[in-house]
Amino acid sequence: METSFAIHKITLIGSGNVGTQLGMALYKSGHSISQVYSRTKKSADTLAKKLESKSITDLKLLDLNSDIYIIAIKDDVIADVVKQLRLKDKIVVHTSGSIPLQALSTASKNHGVFYPLQTISKSKVVDFRTIPICLEANTKKTFKLLQNLAKTISENVQEITSEQRQIIHLSAVFACNFSNHMYAIAASLLKKNHVPFAILKPLIAETASKIQFNDPQKMQTGPAVRGDYKTLKSQLKLLDGDKKLKLIYKLLSDDIIQYHQDS
Amino acid sequence: METSFAIHKITLIGSGNVGTQLGMALYKSGHSISQVYSRTKKSADTLAKKLESKSITDLKLLDLNSDIYIIAIKDDVIADVVKQLRLKDKIVVHTSGSIPLQALSTASKNHGVFYPLQTISKSKVVDFRTIPICLEANTKKTFKLLQNLAKTISENVQEITSEQRQIIHLSAVFACNFSNHMYAIAASLLKKNHVPFAILKPLIAETASKIQFNDPQKMQTGPAVRGDYKTLKSQLKLLDGDKKLKLIYKLLSDDIIQYHQDS
Numbered sequence: 001m002e003t004s005f006a007i008h009k010i011t012l013i014g015s016g017n018v019g020t021q022l023g024m025a026l027y028k029s030g031h032s033i034s035q036v037y038s039r040t041k042k043s044a045d046t047l048a049k050k051l052e053s054k055s056i057t058d059l060k061l062l063d064l065n066s067d068i069y070i071i072a073i074k075d076d077v078i079a080d081v082v083k084q085l086r087l088k089d090k091i092v093v094h095t096s097g098s099i100p101l102q103a104l105s106t107a108s109k110n111h112g113v114f115y116p117l118q119t120i121s122k123s124k125v126v127d128f129r130t131i132p133i134c135l136e137a138n139t140k141k142t143f144k145l146l147q148n149l150a151k152t153i154s155e156n157v158q159e160i161t162s163e164q165r166q167i168i169h170l171s172a173v174f175a176c177n178f179s180n181h182m183y184a185i186a187a188s189l190l191k192k193n194h195v196p197f198a199i200l201k202p203l204i205a206e207t208a209s210k211i212q213f214n215d216p217q218k219m220q221t222g223p224a225v226r227g228d229y230k231t232l233k234s235q236l237k238l239l240d241g242d243k244k245l246k247l248i249y250k251l252l253s254d255d256i257i258q259y260h261q262d263s
Numbered sequence: 264m265e266t267s268f269a270i271h272k273i274t275l276i277g278s279g280n281v282g283t284q285l286g287m288a289l290y291k292s293g294h295s296i297s298q299v300y301s302r303t304k305k306s307a308d309t310l311a312k313k314l315e316s317k318s319i320t321d322l323k324l325l326d327l328n329s330d331i332y333i334i335a336i337k338d339d340v341i342a343d344v345v346k347q348l349r350l351k352d353k354i355v356v357h358t359s360g361s362i363p364l365q366a367l368s369t370a371s372k373n374h375g376v377f378y379p380l381q382t383i384s385k386s387k388v389v390d391f392r393t394i395p396i397c398l399e400a401n402t403k404k405t406f407k408l409l410q411n412l413a414k415t416i417s418e419n420v421q422e423i424t425s426e427q428r429q430i431i432h433l434s435a436v437f438a439c440n441f442s443n444h445m446y447a448i449a450a451s452l453l454k455k456n457h458v459p460f461a462i463l464k465p466l467i468a469e470t471a472s473k474i475q476f477n478d479p480q481k482m483q484t485g486p487a488v489r490g491d492y493k494t495l496k497s498q499l500k501l502l503d504g505d506k507k508l509k510l511i512y513k514l515l516s517d518d519i520i521q522y523h524q525d526s
Contacts, residue, residue, distance in 0.1 A: 017484065074489060074491055075486070075491050075493060075494050076491055076492070076493045076494070098486075098494045098497060098498070117462060117463070117465070117466055118465065118466055118469055119466060119469055119470050119473065119482070119484045119485075120484065121473070121482060121484065124473060124477070124482075126469065130465045131465055132462050132465060134462075156465070158462070163456075164456065164458055166497075166501060167452060167453065167456040167458060167501070168453070168458060168462060168463075169498075170452060170498050170501050170502070171448075171449035171450075171452045171453050171458075171463060172449070172463060172466055172485075173485050173486065173487075173498065173512075174445045174446075174448045174449040174452070174512075175445055175446050175449035175463050175466060175467050175470070176466050176467065176470045176484070176485065177483065177484060177485030177486075177487065177488070177519065178442075178445045178515045179441075179442035179445040179446065179467070179470060179471075180470050180473075180474070180479055180482060180483055180484075181479075181483065181515055181518065181519050181522070182437045182438055182441045182442040182445065183437075183438050183442065183474050183479035184479040184480040184483065184522060185434075185437045185518075186434035186435070186437040186438035186479075187434075187478065187479050187480065188480075189430060189433060189434045189437070190430065190431070190434050193426075193427065193430040195427055195430060195431060195434075199380060199395050199397075199421070199431060200380070200431075200434060200435060200438050201474070201475055202380070202381065202393045202394055202395060202419070203380055203381055203382060203435055203438060203439050204438050204439065204442070204471050204474060204475075205471055205472075205475065206381055206382055206389065207382050207438070207439045207442060207443050207471070208442075208467050208468055208470070208471030208472075209468075209471075210382065210384070210387060210443075211443070211446050211464070211467060212464055212467075212468065214387070215450070216443055216444075216446035216447040216450055217447040217450065217451075219382070219384060219387075219443060220440065220443055220444065220447065221280065221382045221383065221384065221439070221440060221443075222382075222435075222436050222439065222440030223338070223361075223436065223440075224436075224440065225440070226337060228337055228338050228339055229339070230338060230339040231338050231339070231361045234361060234429075235361070235432075235433050235436065238429060238430070238433050239433070244514075244518060244521075247514065248514055248515065248518065249436075249437075251507075251510065251511055251514065252441045252444055252511070255444065255448075255507060255511065256440065256444050258507075259444070259447060
């Protein structure tokens, strides 16, 4: 793996989950974070302090001499921020799974996407080295620079088109957000019945570990895939008090049954 | 942890996923597996060979001199098998999450439940040491014996009532089977779009790892918990060709939104 390491001067636009963790990873890799922008002063200050950077809450105060501007804010406010950016030929990227590359075209001649495919919380430090960084850029030169930047924090850097990225993001919602919600439902069911959630932790770890080397569909277990309708019925009965949970149970069990009939 | 180790003579009724892996764990811990019963000769033979045991396909040939009889068969055939058992005071247990202890009362005076809370496939060896073994028995003496047996294969042995076990099993369906189905859906979406599933593996590992030390609800990320309706809408649009998947997406996203409004 050939990497030409260069220290970049980076401006972070956004200090949420991704902004915080990505900023910290870049800072630890030796890059200089010149400014942190957030609408919220406290949030900008907190992150700026961690990154030995300066905080701003007004985009008019943006330092125009950074090499790279990273937009790590909620998808639905990206367009508003982009409107306010005139960065000429500076590289500007966003970190979103869903927003097309094209959305940045008015902000600078050189734009790209720098999408870390991971579930990122402010409070939990993540190891970026194994995180797939999905890159896209409007020119080869910009792509090369982003690739070198990404390689300073991750060993898993990939070129991904906007169309592929949309599907990857959608898949990630199922594999991460929805499976995490299944954990949350399980935790809530146990809590109501005074059983500690800890009892499920080895099961959750093994379920996720199994698919690292096996096709998830082939690893399926439980009453639905066994066609054990008696247990399905008795579990539905246990959910009698919760109409919505019952619907989720039924829909997912039916879908498991159908998946395995089709395969 | 006080453990009085005794080598037991065990008969296995069932040679499926749980029968195979539990049988192997007990065999490796030094117990003697005297017989393996399965309706399917090939299945009984395969497991019996692994366990240096004898195979039978007819319950009439059951050796009545074992210490413990472990019923590890599908829930909906347990009642049929139990009807055929007259084991006097020998200990008989089942390994099911859903079937009450009481279901074994006609088989023997001494009965119990030996429920390993894990996702178990025939082909993947599991490390039983961390698996919670949920125990229940109709007498203190039987419980004590089962506890000692369980401790020879696991460091996580717990007393769990039939009522608690039902809820634990239901929670396990959400936390394991349904989250695994989310992985299967994600894999299928990626496959259709020619993106290797491997790109999601670090995300799945981190999602499961996060909840080992944190409340899953607090660890939630993604468009639904962010209230990012624009992304929710565009992802629903991506699912336009698949009515059922769209319904699952909508239902789970709504439920995440509601969970976080209520909390």
